[in-house]
Amino acid sequence: MTSRARAPIRRGGGPALGFLAGLALSGAFAALFVRQVDFRLVEPVLGRLELGALFPILVTTAGLYLYKAFRWRNQLGPGRRVPLGSALRAIVEAQAVNTVAPFRAGDLLRGTLLARRRGLPAAELTATVALERALDLAALLAVGLPLLLLPGLPPWLGGVVLTLAMGAAAGLALGLALLLPGRRSGSLAALLTRALVRAFGSRWPRLPAVLTRLATGLAVPVRRLPVLLVLAVGEWALWALLVRVTLAGLGVPLPWTAALVVVLAANLATLLPAAPTGVGVFHYAVMTALESPAGGASPAVAAAGAVLTHLVVMLPPALVGLALLPGAGRKPAPPGYTGRPTEPPRRGSSRGPGRDGVSRARHGEDPRNRSLRVHRRSPLPTPGRGGSAGDGLRPTDQPDRGPAGAGRRVPDGGHP
Numbered sequence: 001m002t003s004r005a006r007a008p009i010r011r012g013g014g015p016a017l018g019f020l021a022g023l024a025l026s027g028a029f030a031a032l033f034v035r036q037v038d039f040r041l042v043e044p045v046l047g048r049l050e051l052g053a054l055f056p057i058l059v060t061t062a063g064l065y066l067y068k069a070f071r072w073r074n075q076l077g078p079g080r081r082v083p084l085g086s087a088l089r090a091i092v093e094a095q096a097v098n099t100v101a102p103f104r105a106g107d108l109l110r111g112t113l114l115a116r117r118r119g120l121p122a123a124e125l126t127a128t129v130a131l132e133r134a135l136d137l138a139a140l141l142a143v144g145l146p147l148l149l150l151p152g153l154p155p156w157l158g159g160v161v162l163t164l165a166m167g168a169a170a171g172l173a174l175g176l177a178l179l180l181p182g183r184r185s186g187s188l189a190a191l192l193t194r195a196l197v198r199a200f201g202s203r204w205p206r207l208p209a210v211l212t213r214l215a216t217g218l219a220v221p222v223r224r225l226p227v228l229l230v231l232a233v234g235e236w237a238l239w240a241l242l243v244r245v246t247l248a249g250l251g252v253p254l255p256w257t258a259a260l261v262v263v264l265a266a267n268l269a270t271l272l273p274a275a276p277t278g279v280g281v282f283h284y285a286v287m288t289a290l291e292s293p294a295g296g297a298s299p300a301v302a303a304a305g306a307v308l309t310h311l312v313v314m315l316p317p318a319l320v321g322l323a324l325l326p327g328a329g330r331k332p333a334p335p336g337y338t339g340r341p342t343e344p345p346r347r348g349s350s351r352g353p354g355r356d357g358v359s360r361a362r363h364g365e366d367p368r369n370r371s372l373r374v375h376r377r378s379p380l381p382t383p384g385r386g387g388s389a390g391d392g393l394r395p396t397d398q399p400d401r402g403p404a405g406a407g408r409r410v411p412d413g414g415h416p
Contacts, residue, residue, distance in 0.1 A: 018102065018103065018273065019102050019275075021273065022102050022103075022273050022274050022275045022276075023275050025272060025273065025274045025275070025280075025281065026274045026275035026278070026279050026280035026281055027280060028280070029274070029280035029281045029283070029284045030279065030280030030283065030284075031280075032284050033280060033283045033284045033287060033303075033306075036287070036299070036303075037287075037299070037300075037303040038299070038300065039303075041299075041300035042300050042303045042304045042307070044300075045250055045300050045301055045303075045304035046250070046304050046307070046308065048249075048250050048251050049249050049250055049308065050249070053248070053249035054249070056245050056248075056249075057242070057245055057246055057249060057312055058316060060238075060241060060242045060245045061242060061312065061316050061317070063238070064235075064238045064239065064241075064242055065088060065091060065092060065317060066084075066088060067234070067235060067238055068088075068091055068235060069084055069085075069087040069088035069091055070084060070087075071132075071228075071231045071232070071234075071235060072087050072091065072128070072129075072132060073087045074228075074231065075128055075131070075132060075220075075228060076125075076128060077216075080120060080124070080125075082114065082118050082120075086114060086117060086118060087114065089113075089324055090110050090111075090113045090114040090117075091110060092317050092320050092321040092324065093106075093109075093110070093113055093321045093324050093325050094106035094107060094109055094110035094113065094321070095317040095318060095321050096317065096318045096319075096320070096321025096322045096324075096325060097109055097321070097325075098276065098277070099276055099277050099314055099318040100276055101276060102273070102275065102276055103273060104270075107129055107133065108126060108129070110125075110126075110129050111123075111124075111125030111126035111127075111128065111129050112125070112126065121213045121216075122213075123210045123213035123214050123217070124213040124214070124216050124217040125217065126214075126217065127213070127214045127215075127216070127217025127218045128217045128218075130217075130218070131217065131218055131220065132232075135228050135229060135232045136232055136235070137164075137168060138168065138229060138232065139229060139232035139233045139235070139236055140236065140264065140267055140268075141161070141164065141165050141168055142229070142233060143233060143236050143260060143263075143264065144161045144264045145161065145165060147161075147257070147260060147261055147264060148161060148162075150257060150261070150294050151293065151294070152292055152293025152294040153261065153292060153294050154265065154288045154289055154292045154294075156288070157261070157264065157265055157268070157289070160268050161264070161268070164268070164271075193211050193215075196211065197211070236260075236263055239263045239267075240256060240259040240260050240262075240263050241259070242312065242313075243259040243262050243263060243309060244256070244259045246305070246308055246309050246312050247259075247297075247305050247309075249308070250301065250304060250305065250308065252297060252301055252305065254295075254297075255296075257294065258289075258290070258294060258295045258296060258297075261289050261292070261294050261295060262286055262289045262290060262295065262309070264289075265285040265286060265288065265289035266282055266285055266286050266289075266309070266313075268285065269281045269282055269284070269285035269286075270282065277310070277314045279310070282306070282310050283303075283306045283307065283310060284306075286302075286305065286306040286309055286310070287299075287302045287303050287305075287306040288302075290302035290305050290306065
């Protein structure tokens, strides 16, 4: 009786299904966007954009990403401060990954890229990125809740902000319950960590170290939280400035309140698990925010502003990041590395790499010491023969290896 071989179970279909669901969601919102847009009116609005208007847009974009790098660098601990250029490069590369990967996977990759270059713990830096996103959400609610008092907001915006605020309040309560210590057994986070180590520590030996690094990245002194929150609010103000500069390129003066409404709508839309860059969802959210009474733009200007804002937000960092990504996985060369390969050892020969003067010189060793090195490896001369002419040591200088005369010199004639 022969047993039938079972077909192997294929795993990993979850990310593919999530990607397809994101494409379907983006397609639905893109269909809503196209249905409400008359592209014959949009084309003349986009034609107003002149080449000279791109300069302030690019300068504002560069300043925004420099501020993001400064903010992330300031969030790191005192022993984890990195150069501003390294933080900026990791942020731009992560943004480039977000343009092609779903669910903003580049945000998780950002800490790994910086850790690989600077020799820092990847789990700790990834935890700082997660904390940064939590602070972004708190700052977005701090800006968005007062905007709900404005008349003429899009119908969907108020409900989403209130729902998000309730979720953030529940998350804050859960975080406090996890972090506050108990009377006997410590905090719930410590209990959860011990339970995870007890359950999976034998399978993953590095789990305790990873959990410790994650906790270190999330640990921020309470006195620094207001400063980090103010920096997050400042970043949203820069995003609003970028929206104003972009719409000014189309000849549309946009008030600060309307620009903040657009930023709020665009970022709430990107929370949905849509296709990469939030295509479709981003366009519909920005268009409805601009053509609402709070935005005050015509439908044609709102559609053109949505298209141009999406290009400005996504395209420049994506192009720069994709140019930098090919060298993202390279570690810095150690000091003294020349890049020239050493000679491989010859089979059957005692002269391998490092025994001749040339290869020793490549490794920073003086080839003139070769004779001394060889003589040190040569056997000691036998008594009575006086040693060989090339051993480099006189017979009278040989130490007595016996137990009675260990470490003493033997004079001429034999015994001490």
